[in-house]
Amino acid sequence: MTENNEDIFDSTTLLVFLLKWKKPLVVLFIISALVSITISLIIEEKYKSVVVMFPAATNSLSKALIAESNGGKYDVMSFGEEEQAEQMLQVLNSDHIRNRICKKYDLLNHYGIDPNDPYKNTQLSEEYSSSIGFRRTKFQSVEITVMDISPDTAALIANDISNLLDTVMNRMQKQRAVKALKIVEMEYNELRDFMNKMNDSLTVLRKLGVNDYESQVEMYTQESAKAIANGNNLGVEAIDKKMEVLSEHGSAYMQLSQTIEFQTERLANLRLKYKEASVDATAEIPYKFVVNSAFRAEKKSYPVRWLIVVVATFSSFIFGILMIIVVENYRQLKAQGKL
Secondary structure, eight states: OHHHHHHHTGGGOHHHHHHHTHHHHHHHHHHHHHHHHHHHHHSOOBEEEEEEEEEBSOSOHHHHHTOTTOTTSOOTTOBOOHHHHHHHHHHHTSHHHHHHHHHHTTHHHHTTOOTTOTTHHHHHHHHHHHHEEEEEOTTSOEEEEEEESSHHHHHHHHHHHHHHHHHHHHHHHHHHHHHHHHHHHHHHHHHHHHHHHHHHHHHHHHHTTOSOHHHHHHHHHHHHHHHHHTTOHHHHHHHHHHHHHHHHHHHHHHHHHHHHHHHHHHHHHHHHHHHHHHHHHHOOOOOEEEEEOOOOOSSOOBOOHHHHHHHHHHHHHHHHHHHHHHHHHHHHHHHTTOO
16 A cells, blocks of 8 residues: 555656646746736725723713712723623624714715615625724724725724714603603602692691790700799790690601601602712713724725735645646556555
């Protein structure tokens, strides 16, 4: 078996093989080089623009600036981590941003897609995905990369996508924040109206002479004892009338006072929540820190013509060698009657 293999592959010794087939190989090499050069010159040049940005640590301005329970956990100036970077990538890949960019720059015509093609949207989506990309770096930043035949268009698209991120994030946050604001506002107004009614009722009792039930009872008891000791019957009668008023309205006063005290704290908490919800529903903030904005590229990034020529030429050359080896061995096997 070994001898047969040696007989079959004797002609594939590198030096002998190259000398035997030098003319076809040289022709193949020249043709491959010319074809690859021609192809590399036909390929459209593309320019690359990149935006690098970090996500913000928190999407809630109220939690960072207003909330008393923050405890330093939220800082409007802090960079986000992996979770925020992943959220940013999801938004960048959203249909809203893609549709806005496609419409603004008329990418259907820009990419040369037939508007009457039944699969135009699929082609546009594929072209968009191949020309515009987003990725998270090892430093937890996010890169927006745009490749385009126009260096100006590439830079404009990259910067517009960066700006649209804030637009989309603010829109999504406001949809939720506005609803939250309405709920908190309704609760706050209801409690405030209730508190006003409680205070009005308490004012009525004060006009009747009930100002501080416990201290008044203690004071009237002491004064009654003194009046009795001094034989002041008129004074005793006057104090008894006041005690009757306290006896009649005292329990209502105590209940109102306790309710107001409890609800005042609740109203203060609701007022704070109302402020927070109002800020979140009305404020527009950036959700990113831009490290590098896109600028007009001065030289192309694609294609790398020398690399295309080298790879294509040597690939074709090697493929040609392999095909000659196959043909050579086929002839030998056929000559030996093994086929």
